[in-house]
Amino acid sequence: xxxxxxxxxxxxxxxxxxxxxxxxxxxxxxxxxxxxxxxxxxxxxxxxxxxxxxxxxxxxxxxxxxxxxxxxxxxxxxxxxxxxxxxxxxxxxxxxxxxxxxxxxxxxxxxxxxxxxxxxxxxxxxxxxxxxxxxxxxxxxxxxxxxxxxxxxxxxxxxxxx
Amino acid sequence: xxxxxxxxxxxxxxxxxxxxxxxxxxxxxxxxxxxxxxxxxxxxxxxxxxxxxxxxxxxxxxxxxxxxxxxxxxxxxxxxxxxxxxxxxxxxxxxxxxxxxxxxxxxxxxxxxxxxxxxxxxxxxxxxxxxxxxxxxxxxxxxxxxxxxxxxxxxxxxxxxx
DNA sequence: TATTGTTATACTCTATAACTATA
DNA sequence: TATAGTTATAGAGTATAACAATA
Numbered sequence: 001x002x003x004x005x006x007x008x009x010x011x012x013x014x015x016x017x018x019x020x021x022x023x024x025x026x027x028x029x030x031x032x033x034x035x036x037x038x039x040x041x042x043x044x045x046x047x048x049x050x051x052x053x054x055x056x057x058x059x060x061x062x063x064x065x066x067x068x069x070x071x072x073x074x075x076x077x078x079x080x081x082x083x084x085x086x087x088x089x090x091x092x093x094x095x096x097x098x099x100x101x102x103x104x105x106x107x108x109x110x111x112x113x114x115x116x117x118x119x120x121x122x123x124x125x126x127x128x129x130x131x132x133x134x135x136x137x138x139x140x141x142x143x144x145x146x147x148x149x150x151x152x153x154x155x156x157x158x159x160x161x162x
Numbered sequence: 163x164x165x166x167x168x169x170x171x172x173x174x175x176x177x178x179x180x181x182x183x184x185x186x187x188x189x190x191x192x193x194x195x196x197x198x199x200x201x202x203x204x205x206x207x208x209x210x211x212x213x214x215x216x217x218x219x220x221x222x223x224x225x226x227x228x229x230x231x232x233x234x235x236x237x238x239x240x241x242x243x244x245x246x247x248x249x250x251x252x253x254x255x256x257x258x259x260x261x262x263x264x265x266x267x268x269x270x271x272x273x274x275x276x277x278x279x280x281x282x283x284x285x286x287x288x289x290x291x292x293x294x295x296x297x298x299x300x301x302x303x304x305x306x307x308x309x310x311x312x313x314x315x316x317x318x319x320x321x322x323x324x
Numbered sequence: 325t326a327t328t329g330t331t332a333t334a335c336t337c338t339a340t341a342a343c344t345a346t347a
Numbered sequence: 348t349a350t351a352g353t354t355a356t357a358g359a360g361t362a363t364a365a366c367a368a369t370a
Contacts, residue, residue, distance in 0.1 A: 017288060019219045019236065023295055023307060024196050030310040031193040033317040034186050042164050049336075057181045063168050068351060074181065077338060082353060102352045104346045124180060131320060135187055135312040140305075145185060147306055148192040150297040155195040158293060211359070229329065239361060244330065266328040266369045
């Protein structure tokens with residue numbers, strides 16, 4: 001066996017799986033690098049956390065939504081959504097209107113100030129995405145998105161007992 | 163302009179960038195799903211946190227290392243490395259030996275128990291990687307790794323004032 | 325002076341449990 | 348009973364500052 005041949009040290013080394021070879025590890029450190037870059041940009045320019053930015057992005061798209069709809073749209077925990085909404089309401093970037101048919105719930109909408117901010121943050125977000133992902137061709141970016149979607153489904157399935 | 167044509171509502175909708183379209187968002191939620199799946203596996207089977215598992219993986223590969231070498235190998239903060247090492251020493255999975263030429267430092271090595279655990283965790287880690295990434299062909303997995311490396315370098319450059 | 329390791333502290337994200345008010 | 352939202356609390360990951368021992 002080549003791996004037991006004392007001369008073939010390089011083969012043995014190459015055979016050993018290293019931390020840097022693990023895709024989950026690569027996924028993790030790359031995502032952290034990208035997220036930190038973006039988080040710092042949102043924080044310094046707009047005083048928004050990532051969670052708050054996500055709520056703004058969805059409300060700008062949907063016009064209005066309840067917190068449970070925001071949970072579905074952002075894949076964030078209901079507690080995280082509640083905290084982010086609370087902070088945005090305090091900053092008067094979003095407002096709560098009573099829900100027409102469910103007294104427990106509210107419709108959340110961007111205020112005029114919130115809409116102004118929305119029209120500022122979305123182009124910046126797209127620009128940052130463009131700059132960071134400029135190292136990928138548009139075909140590669142599309143492939144990446146597709147692979148991430150499949151990986152997410154795969155992981156969801158494995159978690160829920162395949 | 164098509165986007166101002168009131169009839170072309172679908173075109174307007176399609177034009178609007180949605181949260182789910184942002185690659186940084188996709189990267190984030192996919193990584194979280196994958197990481198949580200793996201973290202739960204390590205926790206329930208071995209009582210290891212991700213940070214601790216990374217230290218084990220590197221020490222099994224390098225045989226010995228100082229904390230600052232572990233910082234470089236894992237891309238973790240020196241505080242995180244110190245905490246993880248402390249926990250592993252308390253569990254007697256790793257041990258500290260005095261450093262030959264630097265009294266401030268120690269050489270960290272796996273104990274016999276630690277080596278036993280190492281030979282258990284690595285095949286499990288590879289198996290989980292294989293199961294999660296089974297939705298990708300080997301070519302796609304290689305492409306993904308390559309893209310992640312480029313993205314990381316791109317983000318590092320942008321952060322450091324490219 | 326600079327570096328290695330250490331502790332204290334704090335912030336973000338995430339998650340669970342317990343509660344309220346409605347349904 | 349179940350659901351929408353809220354609060355309290357805690358764990359995990361990450362980061363900064365301050366410090367001791369050593370280089």
